[in-house]
Amino acid sequence: MENLLELKNVVKIFTRANFAFSREKVIYALNDVSFSMDAEPKVLALVGESGSGKTTICKLILGLEEPTSGEILYKGVPLYRWLKENLKEYRREVQIIFQDPFETFNPFYRVDRILWTVIQKFNLARDNNEAKSKIEEGLEAVGLRAREILGRYPHQLSGGERQRFMLARAYILRPKLLVADEPVSMLDASLRAVFLDHLKEFKRNGISCLYITHDLNTAYYISDYILIIYAGKILERGPVEGVIRNPLHPYTKMLINSIPIPDPNKKWSDKVNIDITQLQKVSGRETVDGCVFYNRCDYAMERCKDNIPPMKRVGEQEVSCFLY
Amino acid sequence: MDTILEIQDLKVYFRTIFGDAKSLDGASLRVYEREVLGIAGESGCGKSTLVEGALKLVKPPGYIHSGKVLYNGRNLLELDDEEFRKIRWKELSYIPQGSMNSLNPVIKIEEQMIDGIISHIDISYPDAKEIALEALSDVGLPSDVAQMFPHELSGGMRQRVCIAMSICLRPKIIFADEPVTALDVVMQKLNLQTIGELKERFGVTVVMVAHDMAWHAEVADRIAIMYAGKIVEIGTTSDIFGKPLHPYTKGLLDAVPSLERRFSKSIPGIAPSPLSWPSGCRFHPRCSYKMGVCEEIDPPLIEIEKDHFVACHIYGGR
Numbered sequence: 001m002e003n004l005l006e007l008k009n010v011v012k013i014f015t016r017a018n019f020a021f022s023r024e025k026v027i028y029a030l031n032d033v034s035f036s037m038d039a040e041p042k043v044l045a046l047v048g049e050s051g052s053g054k055t056t057i058c059k060l061i062l063g064l065e066e067p068t069s070g071e072i073l074y075k076g077v078p079l080y081r082w083l084k085e086n087l088k089e090y091r092r093e094v095q096i097i098f099q100d101p102f103e104t105f106n107p108f109y110r111v112d113r114i115l116w117t118v119i120q121k122f123n124l125a126r127d128n129n130e131a132k133s134k135i136e137e138g139l140e141a142v143g144l145r146a147r148e149i150l151g152r153y154p155h156q157l158s159g160g161e162r163q164r165f166m167l168a169r170a171y172i173l174r175p176k177l178l179v180a181d182e183p184v185s186m187l188d189a190s191l192r193a194v195f196l197d198h199l200k201e202f203k204r205n206g207i208s209c210l211y212i213t214h215d216l217n218t219a220y221y222i223s224d225y226i227l228i229i230y231a232g233k234i235l236e237r238g239p240v241e242g243v244i245r246n247p248l249h250p251y252t253k254m255l256i257n258s259i260p261i262p263d264p265n266k267k268w269s270d271k272v273n274i275d276i277t278q279l280q281k282v283s284g285r286e287t288v289d290g291c292v293f294y295n296r297c298d299y300a301m302e303r304c305k306d307n308i309p310p311m312k313r314v315g316e317q318e319v320s321c322f323l324y
Numbered sequence: 325m326d327t328i329l330e331i332q333d334l335k336v337y338f339r340t341i342f343g344d345a346k347s348l349d350g351a352s353l354r355v356y357e358r359e360v361l362g363i364a365g366e367s368g369c370g371k372s373t374l375v376e377g378a379l380k381l382v383k384p385p386g387y388i389h390s391g392k393v394l395y396n397g398r399n400l401l402e403l404d405d406e407e408f409r410k411i412r413w414k415e416l417s418y419i420p421q422g423s424m425n426s427l428n429p430v431i432k433i434e435e436q437m438i439d440g441i442i443s444h445i446d447i448s449y450p451d452a453k454e455i456a457l458e459a460l461s462d463v464g465l466p467s468d469v470a471q472m473f474p475h476e477l478s479g480g481m482r483q484r485v486c487i488a489m490s491i492c493l494r495p496k497i498i499f500a501d502e503p504v505t506a507l508d509v510v511m512q513k514l515n516l517q518t519i520g521e522l523k524e525r526f527g528v529t530v531v532m533v534a535h536d537m538a539w540h541a542e543v544a545d546r547i548a549i550m551y552a553g554k555i556v557e558i559g560t561t562s563d564i565f566g567k568p569l570h571p572y573t574k575g576l577l578d579a580v581p582s583l584e585r586r587f588s589k590s591i592p593g594i595a596p597s598p599l600s601w602p603s604g605c606r607f608h609p610r611c612s613y614k615m616g617v618c619e620e621i622d623p624p625l626i627e628i629e630k631d632h633f634v635a636c637h638i639y640g641g642r
Contacts, residue, residue, distance in 0.1 A: 049508035050479065158594055159367065188366045188535060190579040193590040214508045217581045244583055258513040260538035262580045264561040267542055268513060 002076040004177060004208055005061065006036040010070035012056055012232075029056045031232040031292070033070075037177070043199065043209045045223035045240065047216055047255070053232040054212045058181045061210070062096060063087075092122055095170035099182040101162035105154035112150050114169055122173060138172040139165075141205075142198050160191035167198055171207075178202065178209045184218060196222045216259055220244050228252050231292040238317030248319040250297050291321070299323060325356040328529055329378070329416075329497060334391030336370075336377040338598075339384075345598040347386070348373040349553035352625065355497065360523055360530045362544030362561070364537055364576065366595050370553040371533045372421060375499045379418055380408050413444045417495040421502045421533075424482035427474040433460075434470035437489055444493060459488040462525075463518055480511030484518065491522060497529045498522070504539065516543050537580050541565060546631070549573050552596055552606035555625060559632035569634040571611050605637065613638055 012030040030053045037044055048054050059065040060072060063083045072079040074090065082090040098104050105111065115135045118124070125131035136146040142164040154162065163183060170178055180199065184192040199209055199222055213219050219226055219240070226243045228236040228251065236249040247253045260268070291297070291304040301322060309320045336348040348370040355361050363371050376382050378393050380401060393400040395416070400408065412418070420426065428436055437456035441447060447455075457467055463484045474482055483503065490498050503519060504512040520543045522528055534540060540547050540561065547564045549557040549572065557570040568574045575591035593610035596602055602609050608618040617637050625635040 049510065160594070189537070189581075190366060190576065190591045193579055193581065196581075216509070217583060220583055221581045255509055256583070258509040259583060260513070260516075260536070260542045262538040262541050262565070262577065262582055264541045264565050268517070 002039065003036040003073070004039050004075060005210075006071075006073040006076075007057075007060075008034050008071040008073070010034070010057075010060065010067045010072060012053075012060065012065065013068045028232050029053050030060075030067075033057065033229075033232070033234055035227055035234065035237065037208055037210070041203045041206050041208045042225060043203055043211055043223040045211045045213060045219035045226045046229060047213055047219050047226060048229035049214055051231075052229050054214075054229060055181060056232075057229075058096070058179055058210075058212055061179055062094065063090070088122070092173050093176040095173055095175040095178050097163070097166050097170065097178065097180040097183045100186055101159050101166065102154075102186070104166060105162060107154055110151055110153055111157065111165060114165070115172060118169055118172055124172065134172055135168075138168040141171045141201070142167045143194065144168065158191075160187050160194065163187060163195055164198065167195070167202075171202070175207060178207055179212070180209060181212045182214070183211075185213070185215070192218060193221075216244070216255060228255070233292045234311075234320065235293065236317060236319045236321075238315075242315065242317050246317075248314055248317055248324060249293075249321050250299050250323075251293050254296075325359070327354045328357040328395070329355040330392075330394040331355075331374070331378055332392040332394065334374065334377050334393065335389035336373050336382055336386055337389045338386045340599065342599050344389075346553055346601065347598045348377055349598075349601065350391075351550070351553070351555050353548055353555060353558065355529060355531060356546070358523060358527055358529055359545040360520065360532060360543050362540035362547040363531065363533045363550060364535065364540055364547055365550035366576075367535065368595055368598070369550045370598075371535075371550055372501050373553075374550070375418070375501055375531065375533055379412060379416060379499060380405075381418070410444070413440065413490075413495065414493045415496050417490040417493070417498050419486050419490050419498065419500040419503055422506070423486040423501075424479050424506075427482060427485065429474050431473075432470070433472055433474065433477075433485055437470075437485075437492060440489060441492055455492055456488075459492045460485070462491060463488045478511075480507050480515060483507060483511075483515055487515070487518060487522075491526065491528070494526060495528060497531065499531045499533075501533045502535070503532065505534070505536075512539070519543060537565075537577060538582070549576065552601050553598060554606065554635065555633075556607065556636070557632075557634045558625070559634075563629070563632045569628060569632070569639060570607075570636050571613050571638075572607050575610075605635075 010030055010033045014027045014029050046054055046057060060067055063079060074082055119131045119134060125134055139146045139149060144161065144164055184195050187195060196218060203209060211219065211223055223240050226240045227234055228249065230251050236243060236252050243252060247256055290306050291309050294300050294304050304322055309322045311318050311320050312324050314324050331351060331353045333350050333352050334348060335350055337344040337346050351374055363374065365371050377388055382388055388401060434456055438452045441452040441455055457470055460467065460469055465484055500519065504515050507515065516539060519530060523530055532544065544561050546560050548555050549570065551572050557573050564573060568577055578589045579591060591610055596606060604620045605618040605623055608614050615637055623635045623637045625633045627633050628639050
């Protein structure tokens with residue numbers, strides 16, 4: 001069976017503004033990223049810190065940016081052909097949930113308009129009654145009551161309700177793939193669980209999800225597979241249970257160590273010991289020699305500096321590190 | 325432990341066309357000397373308003389309806405703006421929410437810090453510069469940061485600059501509003517540890533507002549849980565996590581996803597609106613232990629055990 005989505009050696013280079021006397025600077029936002037999602041519905045989590053290239057991947061998949069080199073295939077067909085020949089179908093099958101539930105709504109219109117527009121544009125209903133029942137069904141799927149939500153303005157909904165409303169919009173379209181870019185980072189802990197449970201429910205209904213986050217806790221909660229990305233490179237990937245319980249890459253270990261445990265008896269035992277000045281160089285590297293994590297790695301060796309570690313298979317996980 | 329700051333029945337309301345929004349509706353709290361007090365709760369429960377009220381920073385349409393903030397035997401809310409401005413920063417400093425984005429993008433870090441110092445104490449420029457540089461090294465930033473512009477720093481480093489600014493004048497109390505929100509996990513850990521160290525090194529008291537219970541578990545000595553404009557439970561960190569009393573606290577703890585527990589439960593229902601809080605106990609529409617009395621009488625905050633206060637009828641609240 002062909003893959004739903006496949007990224008092959010994708011590179012995305014941003015060029016920094018070129019002032020009269022300075023040399024032109026290039027930044028590798030994504031550096032040789034390959035991964036795929038198979039046709040069976042799954043939740044794939046893409047975890048990385050700010051500036052690691054998570055959102056760039058999201059934009060590339062949606063066709064909002066073009067890769068500098070490499071290929072993105074959706075259902076085995078290159079993305080640029082989808083965008084050129086069959087954009088509407090692609091938009092219907094690949095949907096997005098953005099991070100900020102407050103900025104995705106137009107405050108002047110009632111929220112209903114969003115769902116009506118979707119139904120109109122994609123010809124999902126033959127008449128008003130069918131449209132209405134579709135809307136109700138969509139809202140029900142995300143645990144919202146149509147009676148309480150419809151006819152209201154965005155400011156009258158809470159953050160959690162707005163985010164779920166967007167989920168309802170996606171659900172009405174019955175997409176194959178839902179790209180969720182930090183969907184819960186603006187929500188309270190008590191609302192996060194509700195939202196994530198709906199994503200899980202979607203998976204059972206045949207909708208795959210690419211869940212982009214910096215939060216390993218929520219990634220662990222909902223995903224099947226996990227990709228750890230750092231400075232535009234995938235450092236580790238594998239089934240979520242394996243990566244969390246038995247992290248291989250030093251960066252993954254550091255991330256897991258940094259997560260605060262909600263238990264006062266289990267405080268961090270170690271201190272973060274990194275040169276803080278190195279941190280600012282994380283986002284977007286200008287060179288491609290050596291391991292991207294070299295500067296911050298406790299186990300850095302001589303050969304890490306000049307050679308790029310290849311992806312190596314260890315058990316069910318894959319890791320890009322010379323330690324293995 | 326000595327009380328350094330006491331907030332008594334503080335009410336901060338916001339005027340709206342539908343009437344007053346009672347965002348903070350009678351919060352009482354003691355802050356002990358040299359502790360880290362965490363304030364937790366959902367968004368909209370009044371955490372930030374509590375801090376703004378205590379520092380008299382409420383902006384219109386908000387206003388301080390009533391209440392007292394006692395510090396050094398004086399009610400801070402009775403001071404006029406100029407008097408308050410003098411002790412703000414010098415004795416009570418504040419790290420506002422999202423402060424890392426509030427630095428002036430066209431002024432060097434150093435200049436911004438010196439500017440703040442000179443406007444609060446009578447000091448020469450070179451001395452102020454020395455204070456600024458020392459504060460930067462206190463939070464572990466290299467001295468060349470002083471010469472940089474905010475855009476040259478990462479979010480976490482900018483946040484540290486703000487922490488450095490808040491300790492410049494060696495205040496007695498630092499109010500930090502969501503100090504690590506919007507940073508990635510490694511940076512969160514680094515900055516939380518820095519805040520914890522400030523307490524040890526300079527003997528300051530820290531009041532930290534944060535929505536994530538896990539952060540409180542790491543650094544707080546005591547935690548106050550807020551719901552719907554009121555404090556529903558206060559206790560030591562080990563009490564709050566070990567034997568939470570209020571049903572809301574229990575719900576809040578259960579809702580935190582973690583790597584150790586792969587499921588989490590959410591609290592049913594949604595947070596009420598400050599325009600019309602529910603009658604009686606404000607948590608009753610969402611509470612699974614609801615009794616008849618809960619709908620009518622608002623339970624007072626009573627001390628169940630030493631230093632463990634709760635406002636709930638289950639524990640014999642009168």
